[in-house]
Amino acid sequence: MxxxxxxxxxxxxxxxxxxxxxxxxxxxARRGRKVxxxxxxxxxxxxxxxxxxxxxxxxxxxxxxxxxxxxxxxRDIVFIGALVRPSLRQLRLDWKTxxxxxxxxxxxxxxxxxxxxxxxxxxxxEGFRLLGAHDVAPDILMxxxxxxRRVPTPxxxxxxxxxxxxxxxxxxxxxxxxxxxxxGHILALxxxxxxxxxxxxxxELRRDGRVRAPEGVGVLVKAPKHAQDTRYDLxxxxxxxxxxxxxAGLAGVAIVAGAGVVAEPLRLGRAADEAGLFVVGVAQxxxxx
Amino acid sequence: MxxxxxxxxxxxxxxxxxxxxxxxxxxxARRGRKVxxxxxxxxxxxxxxxxxxxxxxxxxxxxxxxxxxxxxxxRDIVFIGALVRPSLRQLRLDWKTxxxxxxxxxxxxxxxxxxxxxxxxxxxxEGFRLLGAHDVAPDILMxxxxxxRRVPTPxxxxxxxxxxxxxxxxxxxxxxxxxxxxxGHILALxxxxxxxxxxxxxxELRRDGRVRAPEGVGVLVKAPKHAQDTRYDLxxxxxxxxxxxxxAGLAGVAIVAGAGVVAEPLRLGRAADEAGLFVVGVAQxxxxx
Numbered sequence: 001m002x003x004x005x006x007x008x009x010x011x012x013x014x015x016x017x018x019x020x021x022x023x024x025x026x027x028x029a030r031r032g033r034k035v036x037x038x039x040x041x042x043x044x045x046x047x048x049x050x051x052x053x054x055x056x057x058x059x060x061x062x063x064x065x066x067x068x069x070x071x072x073x074x075r076d077i078v079f080i081g082a083l084v085r086p087s088l089r090q091l092r093l094d095w096k097t098x099x100x101x102x103x104x105x106x107x108x109x110x111x112x113x114x115x116x117x118x119x120x121x122x123x124x125x126e127g128f129r130l131l132g133a134h135d136v137a138p139d140i141l142m143x144x145x146x147x148x149r150r151v152p153t154p155x156x157x158x159x160x161x162x163x164x165x166x167x168x169x170x171x172x173x174x175x176x177x178x179x180x181x182x183x184g185h186i187l188a189l190x191x192x193x194x195x196x197x198x199x200x201x202x203x204e205l206r207r208d209g210r211v212r213a214p215e216g217v218g219v220l221v222k223a224p225k226h227a228q229d230t231r232y233d234l235x236x237x238x239x240x241x242x243x244x245x246x247x248a249g250l251a252g253v254a255i256v257a258g259a260g261v262v263a264e265p266l267r268l269g270r271a272a273d274e275a276g277l278f279v280v281g282v283a284q285x286x287x288x289x
Numbered sequence: 290m291x292x293x294x295x296x297x298x299x300x301x302x303x304x305x306x307x308x309x310x311x312x313x314x315x316x317x318a319r320r321g322r323k324v325x326x327x328x329x330x331x332x333x334x335x336x337x338x339x340x341x342x343x344x345x346x347x348x349x350x351x352x353x354x355x356x357x358x359x360x361x362x363x364r365d366i367v368f369i370g371a372l373v374r375p376s377l378r379q380l381r382l383d384w385k386t387x388x389x390x391x392x393x394x395x396x397x398x399x400x401x402x403x404x405x406x407x408x409x410x411x412x413x414x415e416g417f418r419l420l421g422a423h424d425v426a427p428d429i430l431m432x433x434x435x436x437x438r439r440v441p442t443p444x445x446x447x448x449x450x451x452x453x454x455x456x457x458x459x460x461x462x463x464x465x466x467x468x469x470x471x472x473g474h475i476l477a478l479x480x481x482x483x484x485x486x487x488x489x490x491x492x493e494l495r496r497d498g499r500v501r502a503p504e505g506v507g508v509l510v511k512a513p514k515h516a517q518d519t520r521y522d523l524x525x526x527x528x529x530x531x532x533x534x535x536x537a538g539l540a541g542v543a544i545v546a547g548a549g550v551v552a553e554p555l556r557l558g559r560a561a562d563e564a565g566l567f568v569v570g571v572a573q574x575x576x577x578x
Binding site: 162165166169170172173174175176180185186187188189191192193194197201205210211 | 451454455458459461462463464465469474475476477478480481482483486490494499500
């Protein structure tokens, strides 16, 4: 499914935190399609939101969202941005959400994929079409090859292959999308803590002498989960990832090409150069060349 | 292989940190076999060591160990206790160790299994027989069933099954032996950080609102690695594990029966009761009943 310039009404972008929602909005606007943002209260960046047509919404206000989106002529929607699993108690509920409650609770009992796709189906039943960032803004996806000047060494390549393999083994378990591998040794696997905290842990283990690989050895490997529906959740890579990888003493970052979002590839490549790291888009093992 | 009362000379116990080496020494002594401890300088507990015949050794002094062990008539040896991957620079090397160096370096490049079995083979080439704690002291292994009064609920049972499954999926990767699963959601996977730090992370994620499962939901699941040679590394469970699980707000701890070492089962059961947790030995999936 590739939705390009053919305008089918404005695109609704439900925005979580971080800069990626705005990168998507800009990329869609460049392609000539109007966007309407639905920033989530408590998550989206208010200063950035102000540059676009928008309606603030609470996470739990499904009825309000449906009303506003229909009034704007929005049928296609994209969910994007950081959204730490909100507490059920934190949600401000409206009646439509309450009606959908049994399904949301079921979705909550599984992992993140479950949650996202369960909530996604509720929107589809309301007549919306859920698209992925890669459908509406393919130019913000991680390309294959290095973004900066540095490239992986053969040792880094071996670490990348091992990281992709272990993430593939975890694919059926709706668990993290990232691993740190140093000289063949798997140092960390991401689960509920997220990539930034996993990288902070490596930095800490290194300080405490529990990582034996020297500084400059080791790779952060990010891949989409097997079961992952890329309409809901693509791994994002930004300057914070580079900073975290640098503090963790890694050689670089490898992301499966096309399966990660990079808001500003040029800037990211420069940040990697400055930090002395590589950032490289790699093919998923088993994917057609 | 089960070596019981038949004395074949004293058993040499190469001791890392923690109380488990002494539990093994006591269990072996109860069976009527003499023990000689080879406590590792920097790791083993000096006060406890003093109660046994012993020779302190440096991690890198293979020649000294071989000489002392032969002088004591030791042929069978057990490696046991915590030993954080020592830095190559920290090792005090002797000539025999230097001769074995290319093999040790190769072992270092893999994961922990690799390291332990690689080093183990060097001892075998010197004419020693490496035994596991379960060979010489089967009574310190985790039994099947609960150790304290509490037992897992059906929800806990489902979390345990999911934990065992994800650890089995990771078995080929020489990575951690533990996971935390809460209400079907995999919250953490252990790698280089070890079980205690993984549990501390769950406590932190809970404080920060990033774990949605309420207090008292979630299980620490420990299993042997697939590739693990149990002569070198059995997961150990002690009071610190119970305390960490309690601080992480978990319902309990599940360990694959026979594949974990429990120094003092009665004391551990009491500690679990006091903390309001269960500790249970479970069958490995796919193992014969």
